[in-house]
């Protein structure tokens with residue numbers, strides 16, 4: 687089984703442009719923004735996943751689906767994802783809004799009708815458990831007692847099945863402080879639950895707009911690159927947020943009994959022969 691992960695496409699309404707800061711990492715640096723059209727990036731990602739041999743069995747999109755949580759943005763997102771040749775599942779990020787997202791994907795019938803956008807996908811050898819780490823109106827994330835209790839119950843129900851958890855905010859600090867400032871508040875409750883359920887093969891996250899991994903409570907947690915703009919790698923404490931147009935990417939998670947879950951981080955750009 688091959689699971690494709692794309693993340694953070696930040697789609698805006700059709701015809702609009704997406705604005706992101708690209709320079710100004712030093713505290714006194716001039717702030718420069720660049721306007722980009724994030725839609726062609728996602729369209730290219732969809733075409734690239736469709737062209738893969740072997741083709742992924744399923745795709746997940748791990749949050750920041752759109753930039754402002756507005757219905758017109760979700761309508762545009764759905765049109766862009768429609769050509770995907772395999773089933774796909776989405777989770778919310780800090781730029782999403784729960785109810786417009788829920789309404790936009792209601793016909794796919796996997797999102798709950800109310801409450802947090804948490805669900806499972808049972809159709810594949812690797813079970814998917816999707817978490818909602820969002821706090822309305824804020825960029826940071828959290829898993830409250832209600833969400834953690836759901837996770838614990840859900841994992842306890844099928845302890846023998848290899849499982850991947852999907853969540854937008856990674857449950858660890860990365861050293862990129864301007865992202866860590868908007869990270870997951872208090873991962874202690876999650877640590878306790880994950881440590882109790884050894885069937886968790888991986889925790890798959892977005893938010894960081896680049897590939898970063900860490901050991902976490904007996905499993906591996908990691909983030910995937912964005913389909914569009916990447917977060918600049920800057921480990922200077924206190925540096926300001928900045929994006930960079932490194933090659934956009936995605937991850938392929940290949941599950942095979944006996945071989946485990948192996949993650950490949952890939953770029954969409956074609957570089958040709960050396």
Ligand SMILES: [Fe+2]
Nearest residue numbers: 694750893895
């Ligand atoms: Fe994002």
